[in-house]
Amino acid sequence: MRFFELLWFSAYAELKAESARSYLGFLWWLLEPAMFMAVFYFAFGLLMGIRDPNYIPFLLIGLTLWQWFKSCISHGGHAIWLNIPMMRQVRLPVLLFPLTAVVSDTLKFVFIFVVLLLILWAMGYGPSRAYLALPLVLLALLLLASAGALVSAAIVPFVPDLRFVIENALMAMMFVSGVVFSLEALPETYRAWISLNPMVGILESARDILMRGQWPNWWLLAKSCIGSILALAIAMLLIHRLAPRYPKLAV
Amino acid sequence: MSSSILHLENVGVAYQGVRRVGTRGFWALEDVSLDLHEGETLGVIGRNGAGKSTLLRVIAGILQPDRGRVSLKRPLRIQMLALGLGFVPHLTGRDNAILSGMLLGLRRREIEARLSAIRDYSELGDFFEQPLNTYSSGMVMRLGFSVAMQSQPDVLLIDEVLGVGDAEFLKKSENDLRLRMRSGMTCVLVSHQDSLIAELSHRAVWIEHGRLVLQDSVDKALAAYHAA
DSSP: OHHHHHHHHHHHHHHHHHHHTSSSGGGHHHHHHHHHHHHHIIIIIIISOOOOTTHHHHHHHHHHHHHHHHHHHHHHHTHHHHTHHHHTTSOOOTTHHHHHHHHHHHHHHHHHHHHHHHHHHHTTOOOOGGGGGHHHHHHHHHHHHHHHHHHHHHHTTTOTTHHHHHHHHHHHHHHTTTSSSOGGGSOHHHHHHHTTSHHHHHHHHHHHHHTTOSOOOHHHHHHHHHHHHHHHHHHHHHHHHHGGGGGGBOO | OOOEEEEEEEEEEEEBOSOOTTOOOEEEEEEEEEEEETTOEEEEEOOTTSSHHHHHHHHTTSSOOSEEEEEESSOOOEEEOOTTTTOOTTSBHHHHHHHHHHHTTOOHHHHHHTHHHHHHHHTOGGGGGSBGGGSOHHHHHHHHHHHHTTOOOSEEEEESOOOOSSHHHHHHHHHHHHHHHHTTOEEEEEOSOHHHHHHHOSEEEEEETTEEEEEEEHHHHHHHHHHO
């Protein structure tokens, strides 16, 4: 109980401090992803000339969910490492730090997701009964993002050099997750491997629900959920094992 | 003085030092055995780098010993006096007080109930509602001390800092801490000031190069330390 209270307040404090650091404050939570999406639309929609009218919602959904996932990992990945000085002063559960990053990024995501829904509705992709499955899809993604954040947070203090690798690994993962272009065009040999990536099923399910108004492929979604839960369990175990070693590391 | 509530037996702690492939750990604490008694103030003396701060962190349970063991007679809340823990420059004094208090182990409603006391004690006035980055460094320390004093652990560990701020606040904060130590709180005090150790401690330990040299009365420990 105390842990969740602290987690919630830390996330609130982080968001409040972040919005106090710039002139436009929390408007950046919307402006930044909007700019990011505009760049992708410019590159893939205009320059590469993808004419499919479904491409814009496809891209918006992919990028919105991806940015949430990515920010949890790159932000959460630093969390333990940055807080080692505090861990030397007081006993705190190590999970607090990466989870604070995940919670604050998730709160930001909620804003952005609402805007995404408004845009989709304005474009004619209205709500449907399939929206009932949406919480499950988002939960699967939250678990996967938490797992990623915890694993990178657990390892970065030992090998800070990994920070440079993680960013690029995430970029690589983006391209094999079907964020900016559909994976259906890929040759069969790659697709078997790519379907092991839980992100693929999550994005596909989200698009089924939001664009096509149909229930997700339950088998695909179940695989993603199981993959996410497994990843999270491994991550928690890893952090639990490594926790006593962090205060002894050179910062 | 009553019975021992915490016992360290041949405790050693190694830090993982510089990041180079193949480097080994650095033993900040090699071999320390000592007892802490209920209600006493134990002074810790020794030169820079002797391992005093590491010793406090072991007692606080922040560092687990790499060898030897720590045993407690009963569950204890042991804490270092941590000033300005988790302070964020862009948040107001109020938010920082809540955050810091919660990091120190208080529930949110507990710390919120004490906010007006913190505000008064820190003498911040209207600045309490202003962001921390508008404070002078003395004001930050005053707030940090006021919050830290809200946490009342079973064993308080003090690393050098007894009071903070300008002359007046320094006196007030030092006096309040002294009062606590005299009123039966168990305490471990690290200091380079002989006068403080002599005034406040019931016993003293001398640590050198990560090893315990002496555990004795304050007078004897200080005399031996200066004779060395």
